[in-house]
Each structure stands twice: as structure tokens, then as C-alpha cells.
Amino acid sequence: MLRVLLFKNASSPIIAHVYEHMAMNQFKQLAHQTGLLRNIDYSALGTHYLNTGFFTIDIDLYTSEAELLAGNLQRLKSPAANSAIRLAMQQISSETEQVIACDNPPLLKQEIARLDSKVWQSIGELEQPINTLNLAEHKYLSEIDHPSLSVDHVSYIIKKPLTDDPALLPFFHYLAATIHDTVADIANYKLGYYHHGSKFTKEKSQIALETEFTVLSHLANNDKVQHIYNSVISNMLKKPTLSRIVRRLKSFSYDEGKMNVPNIDDHILELGVVIGEPSWRQFANEETISKLLKDIVVEPVSF
Structure with missing residues (x-):
């Protein structure tokens, strides 16, 4: 078995949550296209930590076929396409039953692209402490209850x-x-x-x-x-x-x-x-x- 535990640190909790979903979508698509089965070949967990910009992807690769993906995970990219961002927001709404309100979509895409350009880091190889609470305030982003959400x-x-x-x-x-x-x-x-x-x-x-x-x-x-x-x-x-x-x-x-x-x-x-x-x-x-x-x-x- 091979474990891959990687993290990134975003500038705001909402951006972190959106990108975590985007990254996991990329992995799930890769696993599906390779014909892998959850539990048989792998387990995978994306975690965004509440009120922080810190998130991880934690993936166990059980079979030799799944272990071939290890190199892809270190280079996993989630381009800031409108469709990818929209899907992540829809998933989060299904999860939380709240809506992510964004007053500046171009700025959100810019922040996602900036985060995507960052290299995934391994917690096992981390040499210096990471401050997970040093967050910027993004007034154009919020999570709200919405009467039309079904x-x-x-x-x-x-x-x-x-x-x-x-x-x-x-x-x-x-x-x-x-x-x-x-x-x-x-x-x-x-x-x-x-x-x-x-x-x-x-x-x-x-x-x-x-x-x-x-x-x-x-x-x-x-x-x-x-x-x-x-x-x-x-x-x-x-x-x-x-x-x-x-x-x-x-x-x-x-x-x-x-x-x-x-x-x-x-x-x-x-x-x-x-x-x-x-x-x-x-x-x-x-x-x-x-x-x-x-x-x-x-x-x-x-x-």
C-alpha cells in the first residue's frame, strides 16, 4: 500500500473548500478513466478544515495498478474553468444546503488559478510550521441560506x-x-x-x-x-x-x-x-x- 497525503493553503476558507472539491474531482475522474474501484484499488478523502484555508487530499493506493497514479497526484492540477468551479459549488451546496454567493466571478477565477499554480506539499516533508489561520478577507464571497435552493x-x-x-x-x-x-x-x-x-x-x-x-x-x-x-x-x-x-x-x-x-x-x-x-x-x-x-x-x- 502507498499513502499520498498532500496539502495546500488558500487565502480564504471558501476558496479552499471550492478548490478541494475541484482537486478531488480531478482525482476521481482519473481513477474512473483508469478503471479503478474504490476500496479495491484506493480510498480517497479530501478535507477542508473549518474556518481555515488549509485543506488536504489523503489517498491510499492499495494495488499496483493504483500505485501507478502516485506521480500524477503530486502534479494534480485543477484549472480554473467556469464549469469546474460551478460543479464544485454545486457539490458544496448539496453537502451544506447553502449557496456560495460570489459578487466577483473573475476575481474568484484569479484566486483559484493562483492556488492551482502552487505546488502540492507533503506534510511528511514539511520543514517549517504552516500558519493555517492567516487569512485574507474576501468580501465578494459568502455562504448563505437561499430560499430558492432545492x-x-x-x-x-x-x-x-x-x-x-x-x-x-x-x-x-x-x-x-x-x-x-x-x-x-x-x-x-x-x-x-x-x-x-x-x-x-x-x-x-x-x-x-x-x-x-x-x-x-x-x-x-x-x-x-x-x-x-x-x-x-x-x-x-x-x-x-x-x-x-x-x-x-x-x-x-x-x-x-x-x-x-x-x-x-x-x-x-x-x-x-x-x-x-x-x-x-x-x-x-x-x-x-x-x-x-x-x-x-x-x-x-x-x-
């Missing part, structure tokens, strides 16, 4: 018949989370959807993982999201991707760190089943993974 809350559920073998429950949970999370990354950078996480349910006849999004009402598009789900699952069933999934599942080591393996808290609290490394290695084969993927159904809960 945000939809939409959910999608992945379900399958309850398996007779409890050892396969963690496999379904991990694969379903991989699908939801990969779709969330794609729907985020393409459509402006904001992901709020997933919850698991187990009944007598079926198991399910439901995930929730918020999106500006005029951007909501169930057909496009369903298409993304179908595309991600189809990709996972392809021979090269199946092989990579199997390799990843067999590689789990609970001694190497919590973020590199399935969350046992979820398995204990949601599944009622915990498996160890021998079970991951035993059941991680293309036939089992393929069958689990083919048995699942994806449905919108509300839209």
Missing part, C-alpha cells in the same frame, strides 16, 4: 437473497460497499451528487446495503445514476477486474493497519459475523465473486 435526498439499495453460508456475508458487504462507493465517486464528479454513507440491513430472506446522496434538485438524474451502477458492476465482472478483486481480497492483513482492511466494527455490529484472513483467502476466487455480483439487484429507494 436539494433532493435520494437513496439506492443493493440487495441479494440471504446466503446460507455466513462466511460470505462480509464478502457481500465489501463488494456492495465497493459498488456504492465507486458509483458515488463517479456520480460526484460527473453529476454533482454528494455521498452521505451507507447502512446495512439483514432480513430473513435478503441482505441489503443502502446508500444516501444529496443533490441539487435540477441535477438529479436517476437514469444516469442507474447507468453508472450498471457500468461499475459490468466492469467488476470483467476478467482483469475480477482477477484484481481476488488479489486484493486475498491480500488482507489485519496487522498492517485498520484502513487497509474491511472494518470489523461494521461486521460485528451490522452483520453479526467476523471472518479472519484464512476465510478471505479461501473464498476469494473468481467464481464466488462473480456469483455474488450476478445475484445482486440495484434499486432506487427514492428520487
Whole structure:
């Protein structure tokens, strides 16, 4: 596994938040174009720290295919195009249910371009302290409640018949989370959807993982999201991707760190089943993974 933890420091909290979204959109697009899957190949978190201009991108690359992107991350650029800035603002509105009011768009573009020209820095290589609170006041930017803002809350559920073998429950949970999370990354950078996480349910006849999004009402598009789900699952069933999934599942080591393996808290609290490394290695084969993927159904809960 390779971890990449980079930061930039902007002149204002709002500019930092907008650019953080823009940078993560660039990474998510790169991961999608390379055919990578969240959880299988990578995890990624962009964080803007409240009331500061400081933000980070924190990316773990799990597979050799994903590690090829490491050099691209150091040089990650987010040009100040109108469409890119608008998408970031739409994502933030979906996240916060507030509107970013900008009275001077050309000046905002100039500030974004200036920030984009800065080199990403590694916290691990930082030699001098960084003042994260030395901010300029940008009177042309503000976050406000707006009466015309309309945000939809939409959910999608992945379900399958309850398996007779409890050892396969963690496999379904991990694969379903991989699908939801990969779709969330794609729907985020393409459509402006904001992901709020997933919850698991187990009944007598079926198991399910439901995930929730918020999106500006005029951007909501169930057909496009369903298409993304179908595309991600189809990709996972392809021979090269199946092989990579199997390799990843067999590689789990609970001694190497919590973020590199399935969350046992979820398995204990949601599944009622915990498996160890021998079970991951035993059941991680293309036939089992393929069958689990083919048995699942994806449905919108509300839209």
C-alpha cells in the first residue's frame, strides 16, 4: 500500500473548500478513466478544515495498478474553468444546503488559478510550521441560506437473497460497499451528487446495503445514476477486474493497519459475523465473486 497525503493553503476558507472539491474531482475522474474501484484499488478523502484555508487530499493506493497514479497526484492540477468551479459549488451546496454567493466571478477565477499554480506539499516533508489561520478577507464571497435552493435526498439499495453460508456475508458487504462507493465517486464528479454513507440491513430472506446522496434538485438524474451502477458492476465482472478483486481480497492483513482492511466494527455490529484472513483467502476466487455480483439487484429507494 502507498499513502499520498498532500496539502495546500488558500487565502480564504471558501476558496479552499471550492478548490478541494475541484482537486478531488480531478482525482476521481482519473481513477474512473483508469478503471479503478474504490476500496479495491484506493480510498480517497479530501478535507477542508473549518474556518481555515488549509485543506488536504489523503489517498491510499492499495494495488499496483493504483500505485501507478502516485506521480500524477503530486502534479494534480485543477484549472480554473467556469464549469469546474460551478460543479464544485454545486457539490458544496448539496453537502451544506447553502449557496456560495460570489459578487466577483473573475476575481474568484484569479484566486483559484493562483492556488492551482502552487505546488502540492507533503506534510511528511514539511520543514517549517504552516500558519493555517492567516487569512485574507474576501468580501465578494459568502455562504448563505437561499430560499430558492432545492436539494433532493435520494437513496439506492443493493440487495441479494440471504446466503446460507455466513462466511460470505462480509464478502457481500465489501463488494456492495465497493459498488456504492465507486458509483458515488463517479456520480460526484460527473453529476454533482454528494455521498452521505451507507447502512446495512439483514432480513430473513435478503441482505441489503443502502446508500444516501444529496443533490441539487435540477441535477438529479436517476437514469444516469442507474447507468453508472450498471457500468461499475459490468466492469467488476470483467476478467482483469475480477482477477484484481481476488488479489486484493486475498491480500488482507489485519496487522498492517485498520484502513487497509474491511472494518470489523461494521461486521460485528451490522452483520453479526467476523471472518479472519484464512476465510478471505479461501473464498476469494473468481467464481464466488462473480456469483455474488450476478445475484445482486440495484434499486432506487427514492428520487
